[in-house]
Amino acid sequence: MALAEDKRTAPTSRKTSRYGWLPDLPDPRDRIFNLEEAISRADQVPPKVDLSPNMPPIYNQGHLGSCTGNGIARALEYEQTRQSEPAVTPSRLFIYYNERVIEGTVNQDSGGQIRDGIKVVATLGAPPEAEWPYSDANPGPFEQKPPPNVYQDATKHEALVYKRxxxxxxxxxxxxxxxxGYPVVFGFSVPMSFEDGSWDPTKEPLPVPGPGEQFIGGHCVVMSGYDFTRTRFSDPAFQIENSWGEGWGMGGRFWMDAHWFDPNAGLVSDLWVITKVT
Incomplete structure (x- = not known):
């Protein structure tokens, strides 16, 4: 099953496997995003930022637990555009397969860790999706190792610099x-309200789970903006790009309250940026 296990997760069955984020294990070797360096590149930190006009079209992971492969491919493709490189949609299945090689779960739709997906695009790269197309069939291509020529072409599209x-x-x-100018790939614990109809992603930011609310898995998504006018609180809401196609939410996007990102809440982790690619 592709759901990332959460200690607070109660439901035991799902009709589809549309999640798949597994929390990273601690690693002291992680390079940390330098705030001072980032501020020096940005003239100021404005009250509103929206990177979505330059983001690629919303992906759709279908029924596979490949959200990490989708999120990382999205950040990689965006950075190509930001650097004025020829934008090539990366193979999401290539990233997802090789994540599972690292994690020893290559024969399962097990989900994956964001760090391992970042390692894939940093060490192997990611070939064009046209060379190793996406399919959510299960059993299907997600279990198959790409041929040598695909690995060779992957090296032309690597993440050179990535930071937590x-x-x-x-x-x-x-x-x-x-x-x-950097979208943020991250994982969050998914509350029941994400799917039970009590929350409308087209009308309000995803509220922080209430006491006793159940969690149904872990999901990797991409943050592409923030806006102080999108929330009733004094802190901003953050614009999030999902991987369930453009027919979901606000054209494939939704908003999250800043309270989700309170380091003491334990709801969000494994936040990464890709800042340089080939």
Missing amino acids: VLLGGAGAPLRTALAA
Whole structure:
């Protein structure tokens, strides 16, 4: 099953597997996003940032637990555009397969860790999706190792610089990263309200789970902006790009309150930016 296990998760069955984020294990070797460096690149941290006009079209992971492969491919493709490189949609299945090689779960739709997906695009790269197309069939291509020529072409599209973003008060580090032009790939614990109809993604930011609310898995998404006018609180809401197609939410996007990103809440982790690609 592709759901990332959460200690607070109660439901035991799902009709589809549309999640798949597994929390990273601690690694002291992680490079940390330098806030001072980011601020020096951005003239200021404005009250509103929206990177979505330059983001690629919303992906659709279908029934596979490949959200990490989708999120990382999205950040990689965006950075190509930001650097004025020829934009090539990366193969999401290539990233997802090789994540599972690292994690020893290659024969399962097990989900994956964001760090391992970042390692894939940093060490192997990612070939064009046209060379290793996406399919959510299960059983299907997600279990198959790509041929040697696909691995060879993957090296033309690598993440050269990638860094972890630390959480801070009211999402300040996230706002700085976004203002510097970098979308943030991250994982969050999915509350029951995400799917039970009690929350409408077209009308309001996803509220922080209430006491006793159940969690149904872990999901990797991409943050592409923030806006102080999108929330009733004094802190901003953050614009999030999902991987369930453009027919979901606000054209494939939704908003999250800044309270999600309180480092003491334990709801969000594994936040990464890709800042240089080939």
